[in-house]
Amino acid sequence: MPFTLSTRLAPGVKDLDATLVVLEDGKGGCAEVWPALGFNCIRWTAVREGLSLDLLYRDPALFEGARPTRSGIPVLFPFPNRIRDGRFVWQGQPYQLPTNDPAGVNAIHGFACRRPWRIVAQGASHDSAWITGVFRCSVDDPASRPLWPADHEIRLTIRLGATTLRLEAEVFNPDSVPLPFGLGYHPYFRLPASRDFAVADCSTQVPAEQFWQLQDNLPTGERVPVDAARDLNTTRRIADLHLDDVLTGLPARPARMDGLIERATLTAMPGQPLRLFCSPVFREMVVFTPPHRQAFCIEPYTCVTDAINRSDGGLLVLPPGATWSSLVELSI
Numbered sequence: 001m002p003f004t005l006s007t008r009l010a011p012g013v014k015d016l017d018a019t020l021v022v023l024e025d026g027k028g029g030c031a032e033v034w035p036a037l038g039f040n041c042i043r044w045t046a047v048r049e050g051l052s053l054d055l056l057y058r059d060p061a062l063f064e065g066a067r068p069t070r071s072g073i074p075v076l077f078p079f080p081n082r083i084r085d086g087r088f089v090w091q092g093q094p095y096q097l098p099t100n101d102p103a104g105v106n107a108i109h110g111f112a113c114r115r116p117w118r119i120v121a122q123g124a125s126h127d128s129a130w131i132t133g134v135f136r137c138s139v140d141d142p143a144s145r146p147l148w149p150a151d152h153e154i155r156l157t158i159r160l161g162a163t164t165l166r167l168e169a170e171v172f173n174p175d176s177v178p179l180p181f182g183l184g185y186h187p188y189f190r191l192p193a194s195r196d197f198a199v200a201d202c203s204t205q206v207p208a209e210q211f212w213q214l215q216d217n218l219p220t221g222e223r224v225p226v227d228a229a230r231d232l233n234t235t236r237r238i239a240d241l242h243l244d245d246v247l248t249g250l251p252a253r254p255a256r257m258d259g260l261i262e263r264a265t266l267t268a269m270p271g272q273p274l275r276l277f278c279s280p281v282f283r284e285m286v287v288f289t290p291p292h293r294q295a296f297c298i299e300p301y302t303c304v305t306d307a308i309n310r311s312d313g314g315l316l317v318l319p320p321g322a323t324w325s326s327l328v329e330l331s332i
Contacts, residue, residue, distance in 0.1 A: 080184025
């Protein structure tokens, strides 16, 4: 059967457009995208060898107003993670962002993950179904436009394939001044993904040589070799991990023909693990065990936390009128 695309309404939603876009593979698998909640892919399921796999975690209270960054795959743009005290200076101009992290101290995760996006393309064929959304700050969140040095636009295609979920991003600078930015994704992988698997059997591998030392969730500036608690170079049981860390020094690996590099594996189901592939520009991997222990997060970032306040943080700068692109692929 061919891939298809449809819509349904999420139950219990009050203050947002409740329309979910449903991508289906014709074999019992699907992805659901909520455009009004930051273009978040809140569900990805698959059927493999007769097993039903539920691959993404969703907060049970998401439709009733739970934090949008704690379910599915939040899109973190124009900066991922925190900015210290919500303050930075860019080209001599000071900026103050809302201090909206859980502690109420720092800015966190940009603007795009909390605002409705516009759908600009969608479709289905014999080998995939996709939806493309766009967020431009001046159009879709004008109150936040003065809070960042330049207007910014991200166009993201979420594409469901036979064995993959792809995040195909283009960042565009529509302004007349340079655009500083970082991009990150915050996938919550469900533990376990199948009823035929146990949480105790779930494991992961995220190779990295170093991690950023953090104080109050912010980098001190020192990168040190991974220690026993953070060494994911070999397969580790997730039940033994208690992490909220930024891994760096990712190993050099050969790229596929499409330029993607395998950066992590997660075994939360019988058989082959889920594999995470990224464009080389994703130089950090954040690993996080949520307190509820029903998910594990492996988050590709183009820059470190608080990058706009660091010369070594990996912040990207896009000239006026320029476009930048990247890919992330989840594969089972």
